[in-house]
Each structure stands twice: as structure tokens, then as C-alpha cells.
Amino acid sequence: MPNPTAAMLVIGDEILSGRTRDTNTNHLAQALTARGIRLQEARVVADDQGAIVAAVNALRGAYDHVFTSGGIGPTHDDITADAVAAAFGAPIDVRADARAILEAHYQRTGLELNEARLRMARVPDGATLIDNPVSSAPGFTLGNVHVMAGVPAIFEAMVASVLPTLTGGDPLLSQMIDVKRGEGEIAQPLKELAQQYPDLSFGSYPYQRNGAHGTQLVVRGTDAAQIDAAVVALSRLVSQS
Amino acid sequence: MPNPTAAMLVIGDEILSGRTRDTNTNHLAQALTARGIRLQEARVVADDQGAIVAAVNALRGAYDHVFTSGGIGPTHDDITADAVAAAFGAPIDVRADARAILEAHYQRTGLELNEARLRMARVPDGATLIDNPVSSAPGFTLGNVHVMAGVPAIFEAMVASVLPTLTGGDPLLSQMIDVKRGEGEIAQPLKELAQQYPDLSFGSYPYQRNGAHGTQLVVRGTDAAQIDAAVVALSRLVSQS
Numbered sequence: 001m002p003n004p005t006a007a008m009l010v011i012g013d014e015i016l017s018g019r020t021r022d023t024n025t026n027h028l029a030q031a032l033t034a035r036g037i038r039l040q041e042a043r044v045v046a047d048d049q050g051a052i053v054a055a056v057n058a059l060r061g062a063y064d065h066v067f068t069s070g071g072i073g074p075t076h077d078d079i080t081a082d083a084v085a086a087a088f089g090a091p092i093d094v095r096a097d098a099r100a101i102l103e104a105h106y107q108r109t110g111l112e113l114n115e116a117r118l119r120m121a122r123v124p125d126g127a128t129l130i131d132n133p134v135s136s137a138p139g140f141t142l143g144n145v146h147v148m149a150g151v152p153a154i155f156e157a158m159v160a161s162v163l164p165t166l167t168g169g170d171p172l173l174s175q176m177i178d179v180k181r182g183e184g185e186i187a188q189p190l191k192e193l194a195q196q197y198p199d200l201s202f203g204s205y206p207y208q209r210n211g212a213h214g215t216q217l218v219v220r221g222t223d224a225a226q227i228d229a230a231v232v233a234l235s236r237l238v239s240q241s
Numbered sequence: 242m243p244n245p246t247a248a249m250l251v252i253g254d255e256i257l258s259g260r261t262r263d264t265n266t267n268h269l270a271q272a273l274t275a276r277g278i279r280l281q282e283a284r285v286v287a288d289d290q291g292a293i294v295a296a297v298n299a300l301r302g303a304y305d306h307v308f309t310s311g312g313i314g315p316t317h318d319d320i321t322a323d324a325v326a327a328a329f330g331a332p333i334d335v336r337a338d339a340r341a342i343l344e345a346h347y348q349r350t351g352l353e354l355n356e357a358r359l360r361m362a363r364v365p366d367g368a369t370l371i372d373n374p375v376s377s378a379p380g381f382t383l384g385n386v387h388v389m390a391g392v393p394a395i396f397e398a399m400v401a402s403v404l405p406t407l408t409g410g411d412p413l414l415s416q417m418i419d420v421k422r423g424e425g426e427i428a429q430p431l432k433e434l435a436q437q438y439p440d441l442s443f444g445s446y447p448y449q450r451n452g453a454h455g456t457q458l459v460v461r462g463t464d465a466a467q468i469d470a471a472v473v474a475l476s477r478l479v480s481q482s
Contacts, residue, residue, distance in 0.1 A: 016270055018280075029256070033258050038257075039258070041257075041287075041292070042285040051282070073425075076443070077435075182352070184357050187358075194318075203288075204314070206314065
């Protein structure tokens with residue numbers, strides 16, 4: 001069975017202005033790889049309804065799963081829930097189940113559930129809530145789109161609660177060899193080996209450390225025995241060439 | 242004059258597998274903001290010709306500039322130059338000017354300019370070379386697409402040589418206020434102020450530090466006096482509400 005596919009959609013002006021560095025994509029990428037789901041694309045768009053709707057519709061049609069991060073807080077620039085509803089043509093309003101979660105949270109903390117905070121209970125019809133163990137305001141899954149918070153601690157907790165509910169594939173395995181040579185010298189044997197093992201992918205990542213050139217060679221795939229064999233062949237080739 | 246727009250396209254399986262964390266987008270975002278060019282979208286795609294061609298064509302049609310990072314080294318998975326040429330329908334081959342740069346570099350370093358390394362001189366017809374002061378192999382600009390290396394030190398050097406050649410806009414300015422309150426309490430005054438200043442953008446970024454909630458409020462725009470006025474009004478509003 002082929003591995004399921006996924007895309008990440010990061011939403012937020014602060015990423016595009018350079019103010020904030022996105023760390024959620026890397027976290028999701030690692031979690032999906034471990035679960036055997038292939039992250040095939042990531043996008044960052046601004047807090048703009050048209051841009052979010054277009055990206056959600058392009059990605060949910062192309063991949064098995066879409067994960068979004070950002071734009072589900074209480075302020076005027078938090079428009080992700082409404083934009084995702086619009087992308088699906090689904091009605092959206094404050095929903096009783098989400099409202100009950102917020103009421104319990106603000107009662108516990110002694111703060112007021114004001115109109116702005118109540119916006120965090122806006123959930124499209126037909127969506128399933130995603131638990132937020134950090135600050136209560138839930139995310140949601142609508143169709144194949146998982147809508148999650150941008151704050152990394154909350155995003156990561158939501159990923160942890162969503163991933164076990166998804167059908168994974170064979171784990172995506174990898175092995176790495178570190179070669180103390182420039183990649184230009186090992187490109188030819190690497191290419192030949194890649195042709196010999198069409199089910200594996202071979203990556204080559206040059207680096208420079210203390211003035212010396214080196215290359216990390218990474219072999220990826222789902223068949224552990226095949227990866228082992230390729231790594232043995234690769235080690236032999238790069239020591240000869 | 243409106244600010245020019247841009248998109249970033251990161252190319253590489255290693256970003257999508259989670260092995261490598263992309264830092265080039267954040268670097269470019271900051272450099273463009275300082276130059277008055279609005280980064281409006283970023284994408285990450287795999288080392289896959291079809292995916293690269295589709296993304297290049299979508300982005301170059303939608304924005305004034307496209308910056309790519311990754312996939313221009315000597316190995317079989319470095320297919321960005323050929324994919325960009327295909328996106329434009331431009332012929333591509335080893336080009337004399339790029340070859341001369343590599344020949345001088347490898348003569349200097351005493352290494353062989355083998356067939357794999359010569360692939361780094363593949364440049365589409367009509368493209369202008371981008372200088373690589375770190376490891377010589379050039380990037381290139383074709384139309385409104387700037388093709389650069391993935392290794393951060395080289396990417397950053399190429400950005401530094403390309404940006405001064407582009408027409409910038411009014412610098413994108415921002416000011417930040419740190420408020421020791423949750424964003425749910427200041428969402429209403431923030432929304433009202435955003436309506437009052439339609440040319441500015443107001444961002445709200447909650448954080449938690451040592452158990453205390455706080456919010457960073459960011460006002461962005463190109464008119465320094467307007468930003469000053471909005472920040473004064475904002476400070477007054479959040480201390481009252």
C-alpha cells in the first residue's frame with residue numbers, strides 16, 4: 001500500500017515579514033515521517049481570506065491530509081476557521097460543544113469569556129474538535145483538513161492528538177553516511193546506485209566544517225533490508241571512487 | 242507606489258522529511274522587508290520535476306519576484322536548473338560563462354572539474370548569472386525567477402548580491418508593544434484600531450513566560466508617522482480596557 005500523503009499550510013503575516021521563524025513545519029515533518037505519511041508540500045500564506053481559501057482548496061484536492069497552523073485565536077486577524085469553512089462552503093458559527101469547553105476553561109481561570117474569546121468557539125458544521133490540553137481553545141478537523149494553533153506548544157499537542165487517529169503507512173526509514181569528501185566526487189557513483197535502487201531515494205547534503213568539505217549521504221525508503229544493502233554498496237563505492 | 246511582491250520556493254526532500262530545518266525563508270523574509278518588497282507566499286516542494294515546474298509557473302505569474310533555494314549542486318537530485326528552464330520553455334545546456342567560473346575555481350583548488358561538477362554550469366538561455374562568493378558555482382536569474390543555492394551561507398550571499406539589483410518599495414516598518422495580558426482581553430480595542438487605520442496591519446502574538454500570559458502587539462506599515470500615532474493610541478487603549 002502506498003504511503004498516505006500530506007501538505008502543511010502555515011498561516012500568518014508574522015512568518016512572511018520575518019518576525020517569526022516557523023518551527024511547526026519541521027515538527028510536523030518529523031512526526032509524519034515516523035507515522036509513515038509523506039509530507040509532499042508546505043506553504044505559507046498571509047492572514048488573508050482569499051489566500052487561505054485558495055491554498056486550502058488546492059492542497060485538500062491534491063493530498064490525503066492537510067494540516068494548518070495559525071490564525072485560530074481571539075483577535076481580528078484570526079480568520080482561519082472562517083476561511084476553511086468558506087473553502088468547504090460549510091456554515092460556521094459559535095458551536096455549543098466548543099463554547100462549553102471555553103466556558104469551563106474561563107470559569108476555572110476566573111477570566112471573562114468575552115465576545116473576542118467566544119470567536120474561538122466558531123467551528124464549521126460537520127467538523128470534529130481537536131483537543132487543546134494547553135489553553136483549551138480547540139482546533140478542528142473538517143474533511144481531510146486539520147486546523148491547529150500556531151503557538152508551537154499547542155500545535156505540537158494537537159499533532160500528538162490527531163496523528164494516532166490517521167491511517168499511517170510503512171514507516172519512512174533512512175540511514176546516513178558521512179563522507180569526508182565533496183559531493184562532486186561522489187555524485188557519479190551515487191547516481192548509478194540511485195538507478196539500481198529505484199524504490200529508494202538518495203540525498204546528498206554537502207557541508208563545510210573547520211575548512212574541510214564533507215557530504216552527508218542519506219538513503220530513504222520503507223524496506224529496511226533494501227536500505228541496508230544500498231548503504232553497504234554505497235560505502236564501498238565512495239571509498240573506491 | 243505599491244510595494245513589489247515576492248514568493249519563496251524551497252526545493253528539497255530533506256526539508257519535507259524533517260531532516261533539515263529551512264532557515265532560508267526567514268532570512269529572505271527579513272531581507273525583503275528591509276528592502277520594501279512584500280513576501281506574500283512561501284512554498285516547499287520535493288526534488289521532483291513536475292512539482293517544481295508547477296510551483297515556479299504558479300508563483301512567477303502571481304508575484305513580481307520568485308526566489309528559489311536548493312537543488313543546484315552536482316548530484317542526480319539537483320534538478321532545479323533544468324526544472325526552471327522547463328517551466329519557461331527555455332533551452333538549457335552547459336554555458337561557457339558558467340563553465341569558465343567553475344574551471345577557474347577547480348584549477349585554484351586543485352580538484353577535477355568532472356562531469357558531475359560540470360552540471361553546475363547548466364544555465365538556461367537568456368539567464369543572468371548570480372555570483373557565488375562562497376563556492377563559485379553560480380545561481381541565475383531567468384525572467385523574474387532568482388535561482389539560488391540551498392546551503393544557507395551561499396543562499397545568503399546570493400540574496401545579498403541580487404537584492405540591490407531589484408527595485409524596492411517604501412521600507413516596511415513595524416513597532417511592537419509588549420502587554421502583560423492575554424490577547425483575549427485586548428482583542429476588541431485592537432480590532433477597533435485596525436478599522437481606524439486601514440493602511441496599517443495589526444498583529445497580535447500571545448506568549449506564556451514563567452506561567453504569566455502576555456501579548457506582543459505589532460503594528461506594520463510604510464508610513465512612520467501613522468505607525469507612531471497608532472502605537473500611542475494602542476498603548477492608551479490597552480491600558481484602559
